[in-house]
Amino acid sequence: MEEIKLIKGNEAVAEGAIRSGCDGYFGYPITPQSEVLETLMELRPWESTGMVVVQAESEVSSINMVYGGAACGKRVMTSSSSPGVSLMAEGLSYLAGAELPCLVVNVQRGGPGLGTIQPSQADYFQAVKGTAHGDFKMIVLAPNSVQEMYDHVFDGFDLAFKYRIPVMMLSDGIIGQMMEKVVMTRQRPRWTKEEVSQISDSWATLGKHAGREKNVITSLELDSQIMEKRNEHLQAKYRKIEAAEVRFEESQMEDAEYVVVAFGSSARIASEAVSMARAAGMKVGLLRPITLWPFPTKRIEELAGRVKGFLVPELNAGQMVEDVRLAVNGKVPVWHYGRMGGMIYSPEDIFNELKNNAR
């Protein structure tokens, strides 16, 4: 049944988890995302859908609970904020290495270290490049609204199981804490035992039966030749994802001479800045990557052939801008504009950056 609610982004994640047929959520409180666990404990989904919710003793434990649940072929997830996600690094590498599907939500705050509880986008590198040891990738979704924090739970699980890969939703304290209208459209039931068996019996630990050999979930392989093959298999999967799953959104791009590239909360602010620029007669378009990995490299390459420059506003010291520069490959200028540590730019700030650089 469709339902419309005015809720926080973090609450939308909890609602999305239940309605997406999630089997288990494992989390640990940290600002600014604690409402996810709080909302789930309030809604008591174990009494309705049978979803398990556990407050773990740490983020290290949460992510390893996710590993155990995913190994059993279940839709499982966790959420945290920046310092907590750092603690999950090892677990995420294991999940990727063992090819386990799961959803991890990062409601970013400013760093480094304990940093601040205020919003930030400083974990872009962590999410798309340097999550942890070893060559691996996660699909990274960047919501820019409370509605998308809800929708990306569904999309995240679908992608995770389509490719047996960890998916990260990279949100931040702005979207996690703000309230918006959310249309909660889909209620899908949790998978039955039979469905789990149909989907995952070839690899998951559902119990060894006469019909197959034992299943082992592991990322370990001491034979280097086999280990390289495993790595090649992972990389081939990543190339497939890069070819099929890039998502982005554009506006006012037809006649654009300058392009603003921004994700998540920054894209909301940038959108207003682009309107201001258009009102002032500047031909500016907006490109919002929805998947940060895979990145819309091809589209930016195309645009670089016909526009005069790119502005990349991010709430960090310059992270996604590196991927934009790689795509542009020196054809036209690329500028970064950032605020850090919980400070947020206004649309005017971005508009001024455009005016000062786009000439």
Place this chain on the structure above:
Amino acid sequence: MAKIKGTVTVDVEKCKGCGVCVVACPTDVLALSKEVNGKGYPFAMQANPDACTGCANCAVVCPDSCLTVYRQRDPNA
């Protein structure tokens, strides 16, 4: 003569010659061989087979599950 006797077979190639079975045997049936198996280990063997009662103590403590124990009543008794 004993009315019940036992015997032990050894999966020679799996045995690592640890000797834990030798000390576990209450009737000193087992010993380690002078020759070695394909991996270079001496292996468990029945040096005194007539004394075996088939108690299975050796196999219970064998870490590599390479001992099998049989036991039979004397068909002539």
Place this chain on the structure above:
Amino acid sequence: MSFQVEITPENKVYGKTPLLTDNVMHYCPGCSHGTIHKLVAEVIEEMGLQDKTIGVSPVGCSVFAYNYIHIDWIQAAHGRACAVATAAKRLTPEKMVFTYQGDGDLSAIGTAESIHACNRGENIVVIYVNNAIYGMTGGQMAPTTLLGMKTATSPAGREAAIHGYPYKIAEIVSMLDGVCYVTRQSVQSPAAARKAKKALRQAFENAMAGKGLSFVEMVSSCNSGWKQSPVDANKWMEENMFPFYKLGDIKVATEPKEA
């Protein structure tokens, strides 16, 4: 008149359980792990739980436990087996979930995960193999290394002033309400191994009956790490480990803890 025992299935009294794979174990000659694996496999077989059991292997010598028993396995990150098992059991409560962990995995890096799974009273079995040393990495000091014991990282012998004291995590977890059964066993002798198997069976039954967490410590030898022969190592264990890590039941709760 003497007779020869016939090698026939009817006369077989003891042999390798079919739940053990045919792989030659990678463990050193005389290592307790092989015996404990066998007892676990026998209990699973006797209880008819092969298709219901999920084993969680650790990081350490027994990381490859999954190569030796014909059940589904999850290999966990170092120390995190109890967190992994928690989710597996919560999400599939009809399953028999156990962890198999060494003293480095469980009582050093994994202390938090282990204690909290115990405290939550997860309906799992924790098999804790304590040989007072890090075997896989080459014989370094463990939290359970005895005072005076020489290891690669305590070459002059463990000194309390530098390294702290060996600790008894079985006694610690026995104080937690979520834990229904704590026992300390060993497998170096036939009598000990038979008792250890009974303890494992009790633990598995507790888990399937939803009584809470069962914790089975196996005091074990690491003859390579201790630089002794297998037989000498077992003797040294009896003389030096058992006085400190006393064998026997530490906690037996007959009824599940009130909710």
